[in-house]
Amino acid sequence: MRILAAAGLVAFGLVTFDALLGAARAQVDATVDGPRRDATEAVREGAVVIRATTDEAEAAGLLEGFRQLHPGIAVSYAKLNSSKLYEEFLAEAETGRGTADIIWSSAMDLQVKLVNDGMAERHASPEAAGLPPWAVWRAEAYGITAEPVAIAYNRDLLPEERVPRSHADLLRSLTQNPEAWHGKVATYDPERSGVGFLFLTQNLAVTQKTWDMVRALGQAGAKLYTTTTAMLDRVAAGEALLAYDVFGAYALERAKDDPRLGVVLPSDYLLVTSRIAFIPKAARHKAAAGLFLDYMLSREGQARLAARSVTPSRPDARRPDDPVVTAPNPRPIAVGPELLTSLDQIKRSRTLKQWRRAIEGR
Incomplete structure (x- = not known):
């Protein structure tokens, strides 16, 4: 069993999960308290609502890590089939009463369509620098996994x-x-x-x-x-x-x-596919959504996904024993208009x- 070792998916970090979390925690705290992010507003909002195609068991470590960092923000998570997620999001947006705060789906083409149709909030995450180029589109759509x-x-x-x-x-x-x-x-x-x-x-x-x-x-x-x-x-x-x-x-x-x-x-x-996340323009809790998306893209958040056999898009968060590291002929599906x-x-x-x-x- 083997994973990506190709141009565009660069080398994998050789660190233990616990060590990676320790090294990453200070980085995440700095990002949260930085001038770009209004953490006070996120706490005032008090909640972040996530709709995803990922089983909650696979995201449990990610959700736990965010809750530990932000105990004042309630996290609501619901898993749906990719087609149902797409349809329900559109129906929710049409009501004009706001939507979920993070849309995270494995249906890459449907996600890119929503972003292309102007439904995503621009979010220039400071964590984007850690991602391969294929995983970011217009500072709106982010490939969380590989x-x-x-x-x-x-x-x-x-x-x-x-x-x-x-x-x-x-x-x-x-x-x-x-x-x-x-x-x-x-x-x-x-x-x-x-x-x-x-x-x-x-x-x-x-x-x-x-x-x-x-x-x-x-x-x-x-x-x-x-x-x-x-x-x-x-x-x-x-x-x-x-x-x-x-x-x-x-x-x-x-x-x-x-x-x-x-x-x-x-x-x-x-x-090689990716689960794309974006913040809707109609999100009810945009500040909290920004914090959560930054955490998803952070080294710590990505390492927590890696602990569940999910290959993160960040090369520095991948486990040394990831069983797909030597896979021949990987074909990453780029996040972008080609979809x-x-x-x-x-x-x-x-x-x-x-x-x-x-x-x-x-």
Whole structure:
């Protein structure tokens, strides 16, 4: 298991988690008390409301660290599916009564669309200097993580010699032995999941053989899901042999405690995705939101994410034992306007129609 060691994702810090937190705490305190941030106003607001696609268990350390630094600010956190988060945010914004304070989603394209549509508050975080260039767009959208898109499999039911080590291996196996896989493969449903659509379009950007993969998945009777957690549950239970295109962070964290789960980072190319955060212009608690976003981007906040097998975007916050550090052929998905191409409604409709035909074997 291996992670990013490529241009643009620079070297990883070789420090322990506890040491990193100690070194970072003074830096975070200085940022909080600096002239740019009205911490007094944030305390007066008294709350920060976060809507995210990240499971609360994965964000628990981050939330705990912020609460320790700012006990006077109540933190409200709710997890939603990426498409539902997008739709509910738009509906909330339309009411004119204000919105949540932080929108944090793994659906990179939908996040960039919201920012491009003028719905994000500009926030020139002092922590942005610690991020790679691909993770920042217009001082409005910030890539918080740098995560591999992986393959998960059941180690008890799938012999090592049958485990695909690349996209090409999986395509070959699905094509040559569809009966062996029938009904035993899980993957995202791009019609119902924003993340699923993002992964589909990003795989297509790498290779048009992605359509062959979709057809092979259809021939194998792949089951479709809207979350990585649901897919990992099926794999662990033996209801699926393999899950294709899952969040590597979730899979690797689960695999620590569940010997039934194995994780592969494809060797031919590795999509590296990011969970983007921004502050809405209509946020009800903007000062508190600014404090929270700065903490998310700080070395301490990023290290707390790293403690849960989430690869942070900051190179100096990554764990030395991060299992993806030597991954070949990483393909980071940059935070920026290039992601808007796939969301053109005509192109989106065309892509989903082609996906439907391919998955149904038509």
